[in-house]
Structure formats: C-alpha cells, structure tokens
Amino acid sequence: MNLELIPLLIIVLLMISAGGVDVETTEAVIEGDHEITEHRGALIVGDATVTVPEDETISGPVYVIGGEFQVLGTVEGDVTQLSGSLVVEEGGEIGGELQHIGGSEELADEADIAERTTVEFTPAEPDPVAAYTPVVLTTLLLSFVGAWLSRKRPVLLENIGTTARGHPVISLTVGALLSVTFLAVFVFMAFTLVLLPVSILGLLIGLVTIAYGIIGLGYLAGKQLDTPRVELATGLGVVGIMVLLQVAGAVPILGDLIAGGLLLIGLGAVVVTYFGLQKFEPVSLPE
Amino acid sequence: MKLFVFVRERQWIPVIGYLIYVAALTAGYYYNLTFVQLGLTDLGTREIGMSPEDVSIVMAVLALLTLVAAVGSGLVMDRRGWSTDLYVKFRLLFLIILVQLLLTIAAPLVSTVEQFVFWVVVCSMTLGLGIPVTFSFMLDFIPIRDRGYVAAVVAGLSFFVAALYPVEWRIDEFSLVMSAMMVPAVLVLAVLSVKRFAFVDVLAGQHERSTFGTGRFCRSIPIRTLSFALWGPILLMFGVFFIDSLGFLRIIEEPLYIYTSWQSPDLSVRLFIAVLHVVGAVAAGILYTNFDRNWVFLWVFGLFAFTHLLYVFDIQFGAGETPALILPMFYVLAVSFYTTLNFALWPDLSTAETIGTHTALGVGIAGWLATFMSTALALYSEGIGLPLGRHLTYVNALSLLFVVALPVLLYVHRMFELARGGASS
Numbered sequence: 001m002n003l004e005l006i007p008l009l010i011i012v013l014l015m016i017s018a019g020g021v022d023v024e025t026t027e028a029v030i031e032g033d034h035e036i037t038e039h040r041g042a043l044i045v046g047d048a049t050v051t052v053p054e055d056e057t058i059s060g061p062v063y064v065i066g067g068e069f070q071v072l073g074t075v076e077g078d079v080t081q082l083s084g085s086l087v088v089e090e091g092g093e094i095g096g097e098l099q100h101i102g103g104s105e106e107l108a109d110e111a112d113i114a115e116r117t118t119v120e121f122t123p124a125e126p127d128p129v130a131a132y133t134p135v136v137l138t139t140l141l142l143s144f145v146g147a148w149l150s151r152k153r154p155v156l157l158e159n160i161g162t163t164a165r166g167h168p169v170i171s172l173t174v175g176a177l178l179s180v181t182f183l184a185v186f187v188f189m190a191f192t193l194v195l196l197p198v199s200i201l202g203l204l205i206g207l208v209t210i211a212y213g214i215i216g217l218g219y220l221a222g223k224q225l226d227t228p229r230v231e232l233a234t235g236l237g238v239v240g241i242m243v244l245l246q247v248a249g250a251v252p253i254l255g256d257l258i259a260g261g262l263l264l265i266g267l268g269a270v271v272v273t274y275f276g277l278q279k280f281e282p283v284s285l286p287e
Numbered sequence: 288m289k290l291f292v293f294v295r296e297r298q299w300i301p302v303i304g305y306l307i308y309v310a311a312l313t314a315g316y317y318y319n320l321t322f323v324q325l326g327l328t329d330l331g332t333r334e335i336g337m338s339p340e341d342v343s344i345v346m347a348v349l350a351l352l353t354l355v356a357a358v359g360s361g362l363v364m365d366r367r368g369w370s371t372d373l374y375v376k377f378r379l380l381f382l383i384i385l386v387q388l389l390l391t392i393a394a395p396l397v398s399t400v401e402q403f404v405f406w407v408v409v410c411s412m413t414l415g416l417g418i419p420v421t422f423s424f425m426l427d428f429i430p431i432r433d434r435g436y437v438a439a440v441v442a443g444l445s446f447f448v449a450a451l452y453p454v455e456w457r458i459d460e461f462s463l464v465m466s467a468m469m470v471p472a473v474l475v476l477a478v479l480s481v482k483r484f485a486f487v488d489v490l491a492g493q494h495e496r497s498t499f500g501t502g503r504f505c506r507s508i509p510i511r512t513l514s515f516a517l518w519g520p521i522l523l524m525f526g527v528f529f530i531d532s533l534g535f536l537r538i539i540e541e542p543l544y545i546y547t548s549w550q551s552p553d554l555s556v557r558l559f560i561a562v563l564h565v566v567g568a569v570a571a572g573i574l575y576t577n578f579d580r581n582w583v584f585l586w587v588f589g590l591f592a593f594t595h596l597l598y599v600f601d602i603q604f605g606a607g608e609t610p611a612l613i614l615p616m617f618y619v620l621a622v623s624f625y626t627t628l629n630f631a632l633w634p635d636l637s638t639a640e641t642i643g644t645h646t647a648l649g650v651g652i653a654g655w656l657a658t659f660m661s662t663a664l665a666l667y668s669e670g671i672g673l674p675l676g677r678h679l680t681y682v683n684a685l686s687l688l689f690v691v692a693l694p695v696l697l698y699v700h701r702m703f704e705l706a707r708g709g710a711s712s
Binding site: 030031032167169170173174176177181184185188191282283285286287 | 289430431432497498503506569570573574576577578579586589590593596597600609611613617
C-alpha cells in the first residue's frame with residue numbers, strides 16, 4: 001500500500017464516521033484492477049483501478065483517494081474525489097453529489113451527474129519560501145526542544161545518542177519492526193471506525209517518537225562540534241540532521257534509504273532506551 | 288560476530304564448522320518443509336487417491352512417531368555420551384540421510400495405502416533420530432555469541448529456497464530435487480564416518496571450550512530437564528507451533544489465499560515472500576542475540592495475533608477479491624521469527640550432557656506434538672463444518688491469549704522468585 005494514501009484514508013474514514021455509514025459495509029480497494037457490480041455501503045478507492053460496468057448499479061458513497069475510478073454504470077449515492085483519477089463515461093450516472101476536491105477528472109458530455117460541486121483551491125505559485133516554510137518551522141521547533149532538553153535533561157539525549165551510535169543495527173531492526181507493525185495495526189484500527197481516535201493518537205505518538213529520535217541524533221551530531229555550549233550544539237545538530245534528511249530525500253532510492261534508515265535508527269534508539277530513561281545494554285554473551 | 292574474528296585470525300577450522308552446520312540444518316529443514324510437509328500431502332491425495340482427511344491422519348501419526356523417536360534417541364544419545372561425540376553423530380547422520388535418500392527415491396513409486404503408511408513410519412524414525420543429532424551440532428560448531436545469527440541464516444535460507452523452488456508442491460518434482468541434493472551429502476558423510484581427519488578432531492573438541500559447550504541460559508546454573516526453565520519455553524514454543532499449524536492448515540485449503548501468495552504463478556510475489564522470510568529471520572536473529580528471549584516470544588505471538596486478525600477481517604469483508612500481500616507478509620514474518628528462535632533456543636537451554644534430551648524434547652514436543660494436535664483439531668473443525676472465518680477467530684483468540692499470558696506469567700514467576708528470596712533471607 002502506498003504510504004502517502006494513509007493521511008487521505010484517515011480523512012475519509014473520519015468523513016465516513018461522521019456521516020454515520022455502517023462500518024461493516026465499508027470496503028477499501030487499495031490495489032489491483034476490479035469491476036464492482038454490486039456493493040451496498042461506502043467504497044474507498046485507493047491505489048487501484050475500480051470500474052462500475054455498464055448496466056450495473058452500486059449504492060455509494062464512493063471516496064476516491066488514489067488510483068482510478070471509472071463509472072460506466074450507476075452510482076446511486078455521492079462521489080467525493082480527493083485525489084487520483086475519476087472518469088465518468090458516456091451513459092455513466094452519479095445519482096448523488098459529485099464533490100471534486102483534488103485529482104484529475106474526465107466527465108463525458110453525456111454523463112448524467114445529479115449535482116456537482118468543486119472545492120476550489122487557489123493554485124499556489126511556485127514559491128520556494130512557502131514550500132520550505134513547514135520544514136523550516138519543524139526544524140526550528142525540534143532545535144528549540146532539543147536545546148531545552150539538552151540543558152534540562154541531557155542524560156535522556158545522551159542515552160538515545162549513544163545507543164544510536166553504538167548499536168545502529170539493533171536500533172534499525174527495532175525501529176523497522178515497530179514502524180511496519182504499528183503502522184499496519186493503526187491503519188487496521190482506523191477501518192474499525194470505533195478505534196479511529198486510538199489510531200490517530202497512535203500515529204501522532206509515532207510521529208512524536210520519530211521527532212524525538214531526530215533530536216537524539218541531533219544531540220549526537222552536535223557533540224562533534226566540540227563546544228561547551230551543549231544546547232547550541234544540539235540545536236545546530238538537529239538542523240544538520242534535518243538538512244541531511246532533506247538533501248537525502250532529494251536523491252531517488254539511495255537517498256530515501258538513507259533518510260528512512262536514519263529515522264528508523266532514531267526511532268529504535270528511543271524505544272530501546274525507554275525514551276532515554278535507561279541506557280541500552282544488550283544481553284551479555286561470552287566472547 | 289565471532290565468525291568475523293575467526294576469519295580475521297585465519298582460523299579456518301571453526302569456519303568450516305559454521306559451513307557444515309548451516310549446510311546440514313538448511314538442507315534438513317528444507318527437506319522437512321517441502322518434501323515431508325507438502326510433498327506427502329500430494330502423494331497421499333493425488334497419487335494414492337486418499338481423502339485429505341485420511342492423509343492428515345497419517346501426517347498426524349508421522350508427527351507423533353517422530354516425537355517418540357526424537358525423545359527416545361535424545362535420551363540414548365545423552366546417556367551413552369554420543370551427544371558430544373562428533374564422529375558418532377556423523378555416522379548417525381550418514382545413516383539417516385542414506386535411509387531418507389532411499390525413501391525419497393521410493394516415494395513416487397508408493398501406490399497403496401499400506402505402502403504409504405509403512406513409508407511414513409520409517410520416515411518418522413529417521414526424522415526423530417535426526418532432531419537430537421542435527422540440533423546438537425550447535426554445540427560442536429557454533430559459539431554462543433553467534434547462535435542467533437546462524438539460526439537466522441538457516442531459517443532464512445531454507446524458507447528463501449522453499450518459497451522459490453519448487454513451484455509445484457508435487458511429490459515427483461520434490462523427489463528429483465531432494466535426491467540430487469542428498470547424494471553428495473551421503474558421499475561426504477560416508478567418508479567422514481569411516482576416516483578420521485585432523486580438522487574433525489579439532490571440531491570434535493570445540494564443545495569443551497566454555498564459549499561452545501554450555502548454552503547461553505545455562506551459564507550460571509545448568510538447566511535441569513525437569514524444571515520450569517526448560518518446560519516454560521517448551522510450552523511457549525508449543526503454543527507458537529500450534530497456532531501456526533492450526534491456522535495454516537485451513538488457510539492452505541483456500542485457493543484464493545494460497546494461489547495469490549505461497550503458490551502464486553507470479554514470480555515477483557514469491558520473491559517478495561522469500562525476501563521477507565530472510566528479513567524476518569535476520570531481525571529475529573538480531574533480537575535473540577541482543578534482548579531477552581521473551582521479547583522474541585512476545586513479538587511472535589503478537590505477529591500471529593495480528594496476522595490472523597487480518598485474515599479474519601479479509602474473509603468477512605474482502606468479498607472474494609484478491610487479498611492484499613500484507614496478509615502473507617505478517618504471516619511470513621511471524622514464521623521466520625519463531626523458526627529462528629527454534630534453532631537457537633534448545634541448544635542454549637542445554638549443556639553438553641543434556642543437549643540430546645533437551646533438543647529432542649523441545650523440537651519434539653513444541654514442533655511435532657503441536658503439529659499432531661493441531662492437525663487433529665483442524666480435521667475436527669473441518670469435520671463439524673466450522674467456517675474458515677470462525678476457525679481463524681479461534682486461532683486468533685489463542686494467539687491473543689498467549690500475548691496476554693506471557694507477560695503475566697513472567698510477572699508471576701518474578702513474584703515467586705522474590706518471595707522465595709525473601710523467605711530465604
């Protein structure tokens with residue numbers, strides 16, 4: 001599953017939850033090619049090609065968050081498009097409201113759409129300042145938190161930093177296992193709708209833990225500066241790590257692997273040290 | 288890793304020990320995974336025409352006889368000192384592989400139920416004897432420091448090859464591959480059985496070194512056969528094997544699940560599964576080496592619980608669509624985790640004096656008895672017409688029970704230790 005779909009998926013699940021749709025009839029299609037001939041309840045189209053064939057009717061509502069949704073037959077309810085591609089062919093019918101928020105759409109002249117609304121976003125100018133503002137703000141926030149922590153509770157960052165440096169493979173393994181398992185568990189929880197708040201909370205805690213890991217790595221990088229002002233060194237270290245992540249992210253595959261590896265090492269180091277409260281010591285084995 | 292030290296110092300004899308161990312255990316486990324577990328089902332159903340239920344009963348008998356043979360031979364090996372005599376173990380292994388080679392060649396020729404049962408009885412004897420013989424090689428060849436990693440290599444390699452080849456789970460194809468693989472092994476073992484070699488003498492003495500002979504969990508106090516320290520892990524591993532087998536036995540009957548994952552005609556899908564097996568095994572090896580073993584158990588139960596939850600969810604809401612690869616992904620991770628643990632754990636719970644018995648009890652009860660009981664239960668579940676979704680819900684409940692019970696048991700065990708310490712002081 002494309003990880004970029006997860007935020008949209010959670011938004012859609014929130015919309016479904018707010019709309020009072022029965023969870024048991026909700027279906028998400030996240031990969032492959034599918035022809036839907038009968039489906040009662042909400043349908044989420046993810047990284048898949050989903051077609052409603054000619055002379056077939058589904059109830060809806062339908063949420064398109066990726067892939068392609070082709071309507072040759074009839075959708076009785078609303079269709080909301082957040083991303084991906086929507087194609088309504090000649091003879092295709094949408095009985096409810098077609099709400100276009102994002103993505104590309106192709107509507108045949110003869111298509112029968114009961115109501116159509118478009119949420120307009122003012123196209124953003126290609127402004128590098130605006131593009132990098134969130135990253136800069138995040139970097140500044142993490143730097144300040146890192147500087148504060150390194151002055152108030154340096155031992156926390158020391159434990160995380162030394163673990164990341166001394167046991168990178170263990171940290172990476174733990175980080176990778178945790179992220180894969182818990183990401184799947186939280187997405188799965190989101191589908192139950194009842195556990196949606198837990199899922200969102202879990203994902204937020206995950207993000208905070210990753211951010212804490214970045215601060216730990218920043219502390220480690222700051223120590224290389226050899227300055228007695230540890231808070232300044234940590235702040236600059238965090239900036240360095242964030243710049244490295246940005247630069248690495250710009251390089252396809254290898255850069256992503258490096259950036260992902262760094263984040264997972266940080267995450268693993270945070271977890272195995274109980275958020276820095278305890279120094280990590282692997283079990284003692286005879287040499 | 289200690290292996291790198293040996294290579295750096297050009298100590299090639301211990302390195303040869305690693306290679307012998309990995310080759311023997313990987314080939315043995317691959318044989319068990321493919322030929323015994325999958326090929327025999329094909330032989331019974333397709334070639335002989337038995338019903339799947341009857342074949343399952345014969346497989347359950349195979350599991351039970353293997354357990355008896357393993358425990359019996361483990362006890363004899365320890366009492367006679369064969370567990371620490373490498374030459375005797377080579378001779379026993381030669382005998383085992385020779386009989387298995389004959390069985391493998393004969394398998395496609397088996398055509399009646401009587402022949403099939405006889406074949407299974409002889410096979411179970413060799414499998415049972417093979418457990419203490421091969422698992423106790425750890426003591427001769429692999430230092431404690433590296434056992435998690437080497438176990439990971441064995442588990443990862445066997446599953447990797449088994450996931451990719453052979454594509455068809457048919458006895459004739461298996462028979463050809465296995466026979467070709469066994470002939471060189473029989474020849475090498477024949478030579479090692481009759482002639483003494485200087486390098487084997489060195490390997491045979493390695494168990495006397497403190498870094499080889501006494502298992503990781505026996506360093507301060509050797510674990511006794513009748514103790515919670517051994518039977519606790521046996522119970523946990525029994526739970527793991529039981530959960531895996533109980534769930535998988537019904538999943539493989541669903542073409543929708545099996546032909547979109549383990550037996551997918553798409554090579555990239557099988558490659559994905561094969562690589563995941565390796566990744567899971569390596570992760571388990573790292574965790575086993577650096578953390579307390581109970582964390583690995585906890586991960587395994589957690590992974591199984593989540594996996595079965597995914598399958599149940601897919602059965603209920605999937606509407607017969609092609610299931611997402613995330614389902615076999617978590618299954619594969621869990622299986623690789625516990626297989627790695629299984630290879631490393633029993634030798635680490637043993638000393639040179641108890642390794643035959645402890646590995647036989649561990650692998651026999653946890654692996655084979657669990658398989659026997661889960662097969663029987665899966666047959667019963669099928670017999671009473673229990674739908675797959677409901678069956679997997681029970682399996683899932685069992686996994687969750689273990690997830691909860693493990694920390695509770697550990698906590699209670701610690702309480703008992705503290706109470707006993709308090710009373711004595």
